[in-house]
Amino acid sequence: IPTGKELFVWTGKTYEPGNTSAGNVTITAAGTMDVRGTLTAGASTIDVNGDWQSSGTVTANSGSLLVQGDFAQTGGSVSNVTFDGGDHNSTISQSGGATIGNATVSQVAGGFFKLVISDLTVTGNLTLVSGDVGTALNASGATRTINIGGNLIITQGTLGSATALR
Numbered sequence: 001i002p003t004g005k006e007l008f009v010w011t012g013k014t015y016e017p018g019n020t021s022a023g024n025v026t027i028t029a030a031g032t033m034d035v036r037g038t039l040t041a042g043a044s045t046i047d048v049n050g051d052w053q054s055s056g057t058v059t060a061n062s063g064s065l066l067v068q069g070d071f072a073q074t075g076g077s078v079s080n081v082t083f084d085g086g087d088h089n090s091t092i093s094q095s096g097g098a099t100i101g102n103a104t105v106s107q108v109a110g111g112f113f114k115l116v117i118s119d120l121t122v123t124g125n126l127t128l129v130s131g132d133v134g135t136a137l138n139a140s141g142a143t144r145t146i147n148i149g150g151n152l153i154i155t156q157g158t159l160g161s162a163t164a165l166r
Contacts, residue, residue, distance in 0.1 A: 006032040009056060013037040017044045035076075041065060054078060055096070073098040080124075082106060092120060099123050102150070105157065106130055125150040128157040 007027060009015045014037060017025045024045045027033050031050035038056055039046070041063030052067045055075040065081045068090075075096035082104045083092065094100075102124035126148050146159070 004031060006034055009035045009037040009039050011036045011056070014040065016040040016042050017046070054098075073100070077101065080104075094120055103127070104129060119145040119147060121147045121149075123149040125153060127153040128155065128159060130156045 005027075007025065015035075016039075025047070027046075027048045027050050031048070033046070033048045033050070033052050033054075035054040035056045035058055039058045041058075041060045043061065044063045045066065046063065047066045047068070049068045051069040052071045052073075054073045057076050058065065058078040058081075060078075060080040065078065066084060067081055068084050070090050071081075071083065071092045073094045075098050077099045079101040080103075081100055083090070084106050099121045100123070103122045104127045106129040126146065152159070
């Protein structure tokens with residue numbers, strides 16, 4: 001997908017890029033992935049170098065979902081996702097009962113993921129390979145919560161409040 005463009009999956013529609021590496025989807029810088037229907041990755045890799053917006057259902061199957069920008073999920077579910085913000089700061093927000101099956105954070109030095117707006121719900125495992133994940137205060141001063149149904153696995157990196165980490 002060219003720079004500055006959006007891949008949009010309409011409500012009630014299903015998009016599957018294919019089951020081979022030829023079906024891989026790359027959203028280049030400043031692009032957006034907006035899933036309101038159903039996205040099935042199959043064996044493909046979906047690499048979003050811009051921002052991710054989702055209120056639908058996203059299933060990785062044997063493929064992978066890589067988000068390198070801001071992630072906003074306003075409902076629905078995402079089966080597995082890797083957050084890799086490079087060396088810049090990105091935000092993760094969820095609302096409307098949204099869930100992530102398994103999440104991995106893998107970031108280079110200097111990068112940071114901050115939870116904003118709401119709590120984060122991961123029904124499977126949350127793995128920190130590298131980088132930092134912090135929770136931000138909401139408008140009333142309450143901190144955000146990370147709900148993990150599986151295991152918290154920290155290989156390297158930190159998990160804590162955004163103000164303590166930055």
